[in-house]
Amino acid sequence: MLLDFFPSAALTKYLARLFVVRIAAVLVMLVLILQMLDLLSESGKILAVPGNGQAQLLHYVSMRVPQLIARFLPYSVLLATILTLVTLNQNSEVVSMKAAGMSAHQVLAPLMLTAAAIALVNFAFNERIVTRASASLKAWQAVDYAKIPPVSQVRTNVYLRDGNNILSAARLSGTGARAVMDDVTYFERDANAMVVRQTRSPHATFANPGWKLDAPVSFTVATAQRAPLAPEVVARGVTPAQVAISAVDADGEDFMTLRASIAAMKAAGRRTAELEGKLWHKLSGPLSAALMPLLGAVAAFGLARSGQVLIRAVIGMALGFAYFVVDNAALAMGNFGAYPPIVAAWAPFVLFALIGETVLIRTEE
Incomplete structure (x- = not known):
């Protein structure tokens, strides 16, 4: 019964291949454009340091690119969803699949499965590469792009209470x-x-x-x-151990390390709401890629000749970008203590999953 949710193996591979190619193309385009703009704004500061040159510029790019990939991969999945579904709709492939007896969920199943796999890869990429790149870049920026200090021994913006x-x-x-x-x-x-x-x-x-x-x-x-x-x-009254506990960089620590840091801060009686929200967001953030096919699904249906394909594509894009806006707002509210950390991290995901499913069922099922 579980396999009945997916179309045939050949059609599943076909849709997944289309989707992956478009995700890669959109992601490369976004990262290249954003990296060029970012490098233009930072190259002056890097080259202002005596001894810095092309090697340091390339080193900066090597640390910045992983951050851009992790941040904009969900956006790329959203845009690739719209492009894939609009193309399938305009070529009447969606009509053919529905005429063969497939439901809207079966049409979307290969895309959702592919997006879920990408979300897992994104989580592993964040844990193994992005955290280290973020810690290295922050440490380098803390010394104004001078000689790079060891990442594990440099902390920035230390703030401690002495009575x-x-x-x-x-x-x-x-x-x-x-x-x-x-x-x-x-x-x-x-x-x-x-x-x-x-x-x-x-x-x-x-x-x-x-x-x-x-x-x-x-x-x-x-x-x-x-x-x-x-x-x-x-x-x-301030010891180096207290400094280590207080200077926790959520972006530079993986999930398990950050969890241990939060436990140490709780034991020391420090406030951890902001860090707990970022901890849960390390899971909900990458998983948002799996939500994008559902939010962009409205672009797949409707007759191409009716002139509503563009409107449907805009609606799908609006739903996707609305998720990112609400997600950032909820995380900010969690940082201020208005929401519990787990609610701030997961509520937008659950809310928009229900919205996407409701739109799909009421319009197509």
């Missing part, structure tokens, strides 16, 4: 006692959480306990005066 005070740093390199912070700012606050003094330093090293500021300069809010200080130790 009522705040310690922040643009970068953290090294681990344990060899940890070094760059572009450090220490905010001293009163009982009302108002900043009373701000101390800046180009570097800070772990002093066990605390962090030693090199060449610090203080700014006192009450007197509005700046003054250079001797090297001093601040944030004695």
Whole structure:
């Protein structure tokens, strides 16, 4: 009975081959155009660093392309769905398949199966390649495209609480006692959480306990005066282990690593709603590719001579792009705590799956 859901093996292979070719063509086109535009905006910054040249530009492209592929693969599946179904409709192939007794779901089954396989490949691609590329690129951008630091020992935008005070740093390199912070700012606050003094330093090293500021300069809010200080130790309650827990980059960690990081942050009493939403989105994001044939299915049906093919294609495209808009909005709401993380990640997928199925059943079945 399960095999009855699919058409014959020959027709399934034919439809799957058409679909895969169009997905690849659309994806290559999108990635090439977007990569050229992105490189135009970043090449000046890369080449401004002494010693950087063509090799560094190519290295940037090698790290940026995986991100573009992972981000725009679902869009490519949507556009390829519209192109495939419109072509089949205009050539009366859909009419022939329905005349042979196939239902709308059977016509779409090969495309949905292909999209599901692509979603699995996309998930594996994200886990093995995109996370590493994202971590490498962020670490390189953190030093303004200078010498690339080791990915595992560089964290950016570190933000830590020392009681009522705040310690922040643009970068953290090294681990344990060899940890070094760059572009450090220490905010001293009163009982009302108002900043009373701000101390800046180009570097800070772990002093066990605390962090030693090199060449610090203080700014006192009450007197509005700046003054250079001797090297001093601040944030004695902040350890390198706390830094490692706080500086979690969801884009640079795979599913299992991010899950362990979230567990460590929960144990430390830190807020993890944003990271949990991104954790679940590592599953729902790639899986959205499997949803695109259902949302674009409306383009497959209707008589080509009726002049409604273009309208149906636009409707299918609108449904697909509406999903991405709602998905991003729900994820943002989850980050603010308005939705539970699992709801923020999965609600748009379930909602649009029901919408697509409803449209298909009411119009074609």
